[in-house]
Amino acid sequence: MDQMNTQKPHELLADTLASEMEAVNALIQTRMASKHAPRIPEVTAHLVEAGGKRLRPLLTLAAAKMCGYEGDDHVKLAATVEFIHTATLLHDDVVDESGQRRGRPTANLLWDNKSSVLVGDYLFARSFQLMVETGSLRVLDILANAAATIAEGEVLQMTAASDLKTTEDIYLQVVRGKTAALFSAATEVGGVIAAREAAEVQALYDYGDALGIAFQIADDLLDYQGDTKATGKNVGDDFRERKLTLPVIKAVAQATDEERAFWVRTIEKGRQEDGDLEHALELMAKYGTLEATRQDALGWAAKAREALEILPEHPIRQMLSDLAAYVVARLN
Template identity: 70%
Template sequence: MTDTPPHARLTAALSEDMAAVGDLIRDRMASENAPRIPEVTAHLVEAGGKRVRPLMTVACARMCGYEGTDHIKLAATVEFIHTATLLHDDVVDESRQRRGRPTANLLWDNQSSVLVGDYLFARSFQLMVETGSLRVLDILSGAAATIAEGEVLQLTAARNLATTEETYLKVVRGKTAALFEAAAQVGGVVAGVPDAQEQALARFGDALGVSFQIMDDWLDYGGAGDGIGKNLGDDFREGKLTLPVIRALARSDDAERAFWRDALERGKSEDLDRARTILDRHGTLEETRVEALAWRDRARAALAELPASDLREMLGDLADYVVARAL
């Protein structure tokens, strides 16, 4: 890879398309009757995010030879779904920081965040329908439902020390990987690729999303607070059973389990340093990083089933990038 991050190279290679996506997002987030909607939406949309998910849709469509304009609508759809879920997640998690800035629910209120999120979901469905493709509608609406399922599953699993790796993976595939998968897959669908290539794109997006989320969970304990878009230890304080914790729990002695019970089940999560010490003792942070790399390899293997091109190479580099730093 060059010194320029792959998402930046993709954005430069697809600059006209991504500019059109930005214009469409700004146009469709407008509201004549409720000015708070564009205010709240712009707080997130214009916050300097890398727009990796819509970038994937545009890149996959162009990689597959698409020459029309519906991929612009689909990319905007993906970004609206993503932004809506962020607005809702911050309310559920009572978050105070997102992408290094105060969250919308902190600046405005929970009601505004929830209702603006609902508005963006509605806008996303309008954009889906405009493509005239029932297949696209099926994939993206299915992803929206799966994301909600993943979030509810995470909510019910929080502070439950009996949470298994199987449940954890279901949460990850739901709340994060589902949109990565759909973002890549619809790019192939709009381009009219054969079913085998469409499924390869779906596997690429799924594996990339899982890798991304596992690495994000590693960063919550092992990364630096700057640059990950949230406070270090957020998952710990919220009682989330992520992969490094699940594996450490399976190996913990009675004293360590008592600590996890107090910290996660009872919400007494003041001692992040001790949690990190236990994770290091059992080697689960390093195992988590290795697991993220394994999913990265699956993403690259799926991508290899598609015709070689510069865009394919950059998407492969993107898979490497997600395990090198947070997006």
């Protein structure tokens, strides 16, 4: 079988953009250095070296390249996007009191909460320095907005996560903050520095937004029906952590009084007993909410692919389209 067919779309993108990605990684190493506080590179190196797909910086490089960009500002912006992402992970792990990320102990566990919060702040500051170096106010506006949306989404999630009044609209707002805001900013700035026309820049934003939403909905669905070995999560972790995600929001919206009392006890009050997860899954099956959630994810992935249609013909365009199909392919 030819290698093109066995490679996942994000791996193909990474190979295509390997030299630019090397430049991004070198820039990240340089900018996370600190001559006064050695703790900073220690903590950031732990996270940066943990790998991950580096999807967000790849999206910035891909968008710029597809739009015919010739300079090197896309490297700075890709590093910016990764710094913002890493800063939010450091802060998230403190807020969520997480002990593991990508199979390794989190920074707050290895060092302490103070280090995680302060190093996250440092990375945010570094990201703003990098943005400014592109000399584009428009880029600054897009990325500063994304940073604000991410923070807003995090605060909203704290109050909405276990509140049964949370609607699908509020869930979407949280998802935009958690995931889609940085995806859409990552793709949009690629078009902006390539000086593409407004409709194409909007299409890049729409692609990133829909891709991020499809990605997060798929993730939330796999929590209830994924293969633990493949996802690295236990089935029902979100339920145990009392997180209201789309499959549950849809079940709550249709619940009888008795069913609603069950959701109040398990999610709002967190009084969970043996057999509760199984009952929750029965209720989701009763109202078909897992299938409805799957359809939502597929719909957002289709929107992402559609958005690309007005962009220039380019091998990268096909890879981005395949990426949108891939994030929901795990759901079939």
